[in-house]
Amino acid sequence: MANPPESSISSEFPFMLQNIDVLDSKMAYIDTKNTKITTATAIFLHGxxxxxxxxxxxxxxxxxxxxxxxxxxxxxxKSGKPDIAYRFVDHARYLDAFLDAIVPTGKVVFIIQDWGSALGFHWASRHQDRVIGVAFMEFIRPFATWDDAGEKQGQETFKAFRTPDVGRKLLIEDNLFIKAILPGGVVRGLSPEEQAYYQAPYLDEKSREPVYRWPNELPIEGFPADVYEIAEKYHDWLLKSDVPKLLFWATPGVFVRDEQAKWYSENLKNLKTVFLGKGLHYLQEDHPHRIGSEVAEFIDTLDSSFRSS
Known part of the structure; x- marks a missing residue:
């Protein structure tokens, strides 16, 4: 079946979110509950x-x-907003507890992007026996230099975000990530309905703490040291692992540009790459149907022993 044209991208959210208690808070999530297949789960992690x-x-x-x-x-x-620092290790702790509750056993396939990629790779490297495939795009790795993390203009912006007083003004007071960085990372732009959905969780300054913290967690040139060490470990697993992999990339991209896509295509085992065409950072908003159909085909190539008959 041919993919729907990307012009048919819908702003509608066709799922009923569920909630589960996680540690001292709650997390909202989609669960399609496909009862025909009981021994594997696709885990989608956003950034x-x-x-x-x-x-x-x-x-x-x-x-x-x-x-x-x-x-x-x-x-x-729509998840809870506990009074925590929202560092990477905090997110990993909550995600670990969430996955322990929702998918305590069985095989998993990760579909991940941005900070979802870091969290997904981190979990996968610690639960290698459960991971049967990974599809990823615009992913976070240990960036040895600022040049590896993005083009010059983006570097200057993120350096400002990581300057304490300046970053808090830009991201907490001015809400710049929601108002400019997010829509600016989508080639087609976002519709008013899409922008409103993304903006809804961050209507007051206190609620923007997670958005502020994430740029400060990016593992660049060895800092923050703990996140950089974690990223080195999961990146080492990614390079050595034989688990089937599917890498999406676009041009000009942000974290994954032409040179990075070429390097990973030559250095990752058991990898298929898919070039999407024009794209920046939020590839899911520009090429959802292509990504979805490629992931579905990727799943068909995985070891059939994980699927129930």
Missing amino acids: NPTSSYIWRNIIPHVSPKLRCIAPDLIGMG
């Missing part, structure tokens, strides 16, 4: 400042194949 909403046009391609789970990360989307 900053989005939510499970970013997968709305992708999951329908995948849900006929596997049960699909897509949480809103803690402090984001």
Whole structure:
């Protein structure tokens, strides 16, 4: 079946979010509950400042194949906003507890982007026996230099975000990530309905703490040291692992530009790459149907022993 044209991208959110108690808060999530397939689950993890909403046009391609789970990360989307620092290790702790509750056993396939990629790779490297495939795009790795993390203009912007007083004004007071960085990372732009959905969790300054913290967690030139060490470990796993991999990339891209896509195509084992065409950072908003159909085909190539008959 041919993919729907990307012009048919819908702003509608066709899922009923569920909630589950996680540690001292709650997390909202999509669960398609495909009862025909009981031994594998597709886990979709978003990044900053989005939510499970970013997968709305992708999951329908995948849900006929596997049960699909897509949480809103803690402090984001419609999940709770506990009084925590929202560092990477905090997110990992809540996500670990969430996955322990929702998918305590069985095989998983990750579909991940941005900070969702860091969290997904981190979990996968610690649960290698459960991971049967990883599809990823615009992913976070240990950036040895600022040049590896993006083009010059983007570097200067993120350096400002990481300057304490300046960053808090830009991201907390001015809400710049929601108002400019997010729509600016989508080639087609966002409709008013899409922008409103993404903006809704961050209407007051206190609610924007997670959005502010994420740029400060980016593992660049060894800092922050703990996040950089974690990223080095999961990146080492990614390079050595034989698990099937699917990498999406676009041009000009942000974290994954032409040179990075070429390098990973030559250095990752068991990898298929898919070039999407024009794209920046939020590829799910520009190419959801292509991503969804490619992920569905990718799942068909995985070891059939994980699927129930």
